[in-house]
Amino acid sequence: MDTQTALAVFAEYGVQGVQVDEPMRRHTTWRIGGPADLFFRPTSVVELQNVLRATKFLGLSVTVVGRGSNLLVLDGGIRGLVVQLHDPFSRWTLVDGRMITQSGRALISIANIAIREGMAGLEFATGIPGTVGGAVMMNAGAHGGEIKDVLLWADVVNFDGSLQRMTREELQFDYRYSVLKEHPAIVATAAFGLHPGNRQEMTARVRQWAQRRATTQPLSLPNCGSVFRNPPGEHAAALIEQAGLKGLTCGGAQISEKHSNFIVNLGTATAKDVLWLIRYAQVTVRDRYGIQLETEVRVIGEPESALGR
Numbered sequence: 001m002d003t004q005t006a007l008a009v010f011a012e013y014g015v016q017g018v019q020v021d022e023p024m025r026r027h028t029t030w031r032i033g034g035p036a037d038l039f040f041r042p043t044s045v046v047e048l049q050n051v052l053r054a055t056k057f058l059g060l061s062v063t064v065v066g067r068g069s070n071l072l073v074l075d076g077g078i079r080g081l082v083v084q085l086h087d088p089f090s091r092w093t094l095v096d097g098r099m100i101t102q103s104g105r106a107l108i109s110i111a112n113i114a115i116r117e118g119m120a121g122l123e124f125a126t127g128i129p130g131t132v133g134g135a136v137m138m139n140a141g142a143h144g145g146e147i148k149d150v151l152l153w154a155d156v157v158n159f160d161g162s163l164q165r166m167t168r169e170e171l172q173f174d175y176r177y178s179v180l181k182e183h184p185a186i187v188a189t190a191a192f193g194l195h196p197g198n199r200q201e202m203t204a205r206v207r208q209w210a211q212r213r214a215t216t217q218p219l220s221l222p223n224c225g226s227v228f229r230n231p232p233g234e235h236a237a238a239l240i241e242q243a244g245l246k247g248l249t250c251g252g253a254q255i256s257e258k259h260s261n262f263i264v265n266l267g268t269a270t271a272k273d274v275l276w277l278i279r280y281a282q283v284t285v286r287d288r289y290g291i292q293l294e295t296e297v298r299v300i301g302e303p304e305s306a307l308g309r
């Protein structure tokens with residue numbers, strides 16, 4: 001189906017503003033990624049449902065993204081529709097210790113609001129640069145805290161447009177895992193249970209964490225946080241460093257000299273460069289230590305060769 005027909009179908013479903021051939025490098029913290037055929041940011045749950053229904057009718061695939069802070073989008077881009085839950089989808093309320101927020105809200109913003117209001121539970125999230133939706137999907141965590149510790153429920157929209165409330169138990173959280181990895185659906189709203197806390201104490205704690213991040217992580221260069229999951233009882237960064245890979249470069253990508261579990265974009269990195277470093281680190285660590293490093297970063301899209309479509 002050609003793009004004009006697809007746009008006409010979206011319009012029939014009440015969906016306006018779908019972008020064509022949108023470079024995904026604009027939407028990932030690595031600043032890497034080929035074009036999305038179609039790209040849309042819903043502003044309401046109804047609009048999200050409508051776009052999913054139209055996409056189903058068109059027989060197109062759907063890819064969900066937030067702030068792209070855990071994504072490697074390949075150089076050939078993404079076929080079908082990319083739905084980005086971002087700023088316009090970011091209303092929140094805080095009543096009686098319940099923070100209810102739309103999934104496009106930046107997690108850092110929600111965590112800072114909670115602290116400002118003297119409510120504890122989300123301080124761990126003040127350095128995680130994703131959206132609420134991406135954080136729920138990934139069970140994001142830091143400093144001993146995880147989304148699963150505070151989430152009460154999430155409203156998800158299935159790819160047929162139906163809406164469903166899922167409890168913490170139903171989401172089956174584990175280390176950087178939720179059931180949404182196997183049964184994809186779009187997190188639309190999340191509710192967090194918070195409790196009264198001391199604002200000064202919380203502020204001092206998160207300042208300390210921010211300082212530690214600034215000294216240990218290469219935050220001045222585009223990156224995607226930790227590339228690999230920590231294997232049980234091990235640290236991926238230590239394994240990569242011991243294997244002598246710190247500072248290794250491929251094209252415009254480099255295994256960070258500051259933190260070996262980060263790969264940074266020196267300015268001209270392609271997904272191909274990053275993938276090469278990922279594979280090289282995996283093979284080297286496996287050969288040296290018999291440990292298979294698994295990526296935490298989600299790799300999506302098509303290789304460069306797909307661009308000649």
Ligand SMILES: Cc1cc2nc3c(=O)[nH]c(=O)nc-3n(C[C@H](O)[C@H](O)[C@H](O)COP(=O)(O)OP(=O)(O)OC[C@H]3O[C@@H](n4cnc5c(N)ncnc54)[C@H](O)[C@@H]3O)c2cc1C
Pocket residue numbers: 029063064065066067068069070071085103127128129130131132133134135136137138139140141142180185186187188217219223224225226298
């Ligand atoms: C500097 C830096 C530091 C980081 N530190 C941490 C850390 O301390 N702890 C940690 O856990 N992570 C960390 N991360 C990784 C990242 O921020 C988290 O994984 C975050 O939760 C991803 O959210 P996102 O909105 O960017 O998701 P994206 O990267 O856009 O997407 C990640 C996955 O979530 C899915 N997704 C996104 N939105 C939704 C939605 N609304 N519904 C359903 N699925 C969705 C996507 O399809 C994809 O599979 C860091 C990243 C960076 C760049």
